[in-house]
Amino acid sequence: AQSVTQLDSHVSVSEGTPVLLRCNYSSSYSPSLFWYVQHPNKGLQLLLKYTSAATLVKGINGFEAEFKKSETSFHLTKPSAHMSDAAEYFCVVREDSNYQLIWGAGTKLIIKP
Amino acid sequence: NAGVTQTPKFRILKIGQSMTLQCTQDMNHNYMYWYRQDPGMGLKLIYYSVGAGITDKGEVPNGYNVSRSTTEDFPLRLELAAPSQTSVYFCASSPIRGLRSGANVLTFGAGSRLTVL
Numbered sequence: 001a002q003s004v005t006q007l008d009s010h011v012s013v014s015e016g017t018p019v020l021l022r023c024n025y026s027s028s029y030s031p032s033l034f035w036y037v038q039h040p041n042k043g044l045q046l047l048l049k050y051t052s053a054a055t056l057v058k059g060i061n062g063f064e065a066e067f068k069k070s071e072t073s074f075h076l077t078k079p080s081a082h083m084s085d086a087a088e089y090f091c092v093v094r095e096d097s098n099y100q101l102i103w104g105a106g107t108k109l110i111i112k113p
Numbered sequence: 114n115a116g117v118t119q120t121p122k123f124r125i126l127k128i129g130q131s132m133t134l135q136c137t138q139d140m141n142h143n144y145m146y147w148y149r150q151d152p153g154m155g156l157k158l159i160y161y162s163v164g165a166g167i168t169d170k171g172e173v174p175n176g177y178n179v180s181r182s183t184t185e186d187f188p189l190r191l192e193l194a195a196p197s198q199t200s201v202y203f204c205a206s207s208p209i210r211g212l213r214s215g216a217n218v219l220t221f222g223a224g225s226r227l228t229v230l
Contacts, residue, residue, distance in 0.1 A: 009153065042224075043117075044203065046219070090155060100161070100171070101219070103156040105155045106153075106155060
């Protein structure tokens with residue numbers, strides 16, 4: 001069965017510095033992977049998705065993620081953090097057998113002025 | 114388009130009371146889902162539906178019931194509320210094509226915060 005681990009519960013960066021949110025997965029097959037973002041008191045929004053096309057995936061708001069099969073990782077990055085990026089980020093893997101989504105526990109991104 | 118609409122946004126229940134969380138989508142999506150989100154945890158799937166008249170259990174179905182009489186509506190019912198059901202509940206939908214192709218892009222409602230005292 002698939003699983004997903006977000007390695008940091010909280011990440012704090014200064015505005016204008018790079019962001020790295022780490023995600024590792026386990027999967028028996030070629031997985032589909034996603035990053036969702038949840039701003040305070042809002043619903044969840046898809047940031048980007050990987051579905052066996054290009055390994056470097058670009059998403060909204062300047063975020064991107066790289067699928068590394070050898071490391072079973074799908075880390076989310078952004079070159080320069082903005083105050084509006086403060087939110088909780090979820091890494092998600094799609095289970096092949098029944099198409100259900102397996103969610104990571106989330107990483108809260110804090111942006112310091 | 115409204116997307117996915119959930120009501121109510123907030124509710125406080127007493128132990129043993131019952132209530133229904135409403136969810137409506139106007140995108141003609143076949144798949145609909147109910148998740149709960151507890152602090153420090155990822156989302157857990159409660160129930161899902163692949164179309165009108167068809168529902169199935171997810172990861173944490175105990176204490177809940179659902180129905181899907183129309184494509185648009187997917188209400189979640191709590192029959193005997195317990196403190197363990199204090200959580201934020203999210204309804205979501207996706208098109209069937211997206212699931213089979215692996216895109217599986219969900220559209221979420223804004224959430225319903227439920228407290229059971």
